[in-house]
Amino acid sequence: MPAIVYNPVLDRSEGRALHLGFWRGEGLSLVEAQRALDREVLEAAGLVPGAVVVDVGCGLGSTLWEAAQRVADLELIGINLDEDQLRRAKELPFPQAVRWICADACVLPLPDASCTTMLCVEAAFHFSSRRKFLEEVVRVLRPGGRLVMTDLVPNPALRALKGTPVGREIERRVQAGAGPWPDFWGEEAAEILELEMLQEDDLSAATLPSWQHFLGRKPDADVQLPGDPIADACHQLGALQAVGFLKVILRVWKRR
Numbered sequence: 001m002p003a004i005v006y007n008p009v010l011d012r013s014e015g016r017a018l019h020l021g022f023w024r025g026e027g028l029s030l031v032e033a034q035r036a037l038d039r040e041v042l043e044a045a046g047l048v049p050g051a052v053v054v055d056v057g058c059g060l061g062s063t064l065w066e067a068a069q070r071v072a073d074l075e076l077i078g079i080n081l082d083e084d085q086l087r088r089a090k091e092l093p094f095p096q097a098v099r100w101i102c103a104d105a106c107v108l109p110l111p112d113a114s115c116t117t118m119l120c121v122e123a124a125f126h127f128s129s130r131r132k133f134l135e136e137v138v139r140v141l142r143p144g145g146r147l148v149m150t151d152l153v154p155n156p157a158l159r160a161l162k163g164t165p166v167g168r169e170i171e172r173r174v175q176a177g178a179g180p181w182p183d184f185w186g187e188e189a190a191e192i193l194e195l196e197m198l199q200e201d202d203l204s205a206a207t208l209p210s211w212q213h214f215l216g217r218k219p220d221a222d223v224q225l226p227g228d229p230i231a232d233a234c235h236q237l238g239a240l241q242a243v244g245f246l247k248v249i250l251r252v253w254k255r256r
């Protein structure tokens with residue numbers, strides 16, 4: 001029985017996406033910003049009809065749903081450790097069948113060289129190891145296939161706090177409110193020879209406004225509700241991101 005992965009955003013997101021969105025332009029709602037991020041990811045994926053697309057850590061299925069609206073004849077596979085989220089993903093009205101698989105990102109139940117596109121949107125920090133996940137990507141992607149991944153990564157200054165009292169306290173507060181975060185201190189990019197980096201964009205500024213929504217309070221309120229570990233974790237993560245210690249990065253790799 002896989003562990004249930006609690007995700008704080010689950011309860012505080014207004015739509016189907018469980019990610020920070022992409023705030024480009026004025027007057028967007030959270031749902032619109034989240035749809036904009038799904039579109040950024042799919043643009044980078046360069047989908048064509050017939051592509052076999054796997055979304056690892058697929059949440060409630062928003063990114064795959066957006067893909068199905070844009071390109072016909074895709075073969076879609078959504079992978080998540082949390083059965084409850086998959087149950088909700090199955091409710092989405094897809095124009096075609098989707099394979100929803102309950103599995104761990106680091107042990108993918110997919111044959112070698114079986115897909116053309118892999119997506120991983122704001123999920124890799126929850127995995128036991130980014131490196132193991134990327135090794136699975138190398139195994140499962142066909143040569144020439146692409147991985148598009150958005151990730152929250154510590155910069156060198158934040159990583160320098162690993163193991164210090166301040167670092168341990170940051171980690172404790174993030175884990176207490178934002179669910180398992182085993183690879184918090186993970187490397188920015190694993191150097192795996194079979195993966196060639198095609199693109200790297202810093203989305204930190206364009207994702208920052210979302211933390212206010214997940215705090216569960218009005219954006220202009222300056223007092224935080226006491227005793228709310230989710231708000232505390234979001235506050236912590238938002239603050240680290242605001243000062244540049246935590247980055248939100250979109251990366252595109254090609255399987256050689």
Ligand SMILES: C[S@@+](CC[C@H](N)C(=O)[O-])C[C@H]1O[C@@H](n2cnc3c(N)ncnc32)[C@H](O)[C@@H]1O
Binds near residue numbers: 009056122127
């Ligand atoms: C922040 S959410 C992002 C969800 C989705 N990609 C989205 O953008 O809406 C992180 C997701 O990763 C999933 N997850 C966490 N650990 C996982 C693992 N080891 N294997 C597969 N999925 C995992 C969680 O259940 C959750 O759905």
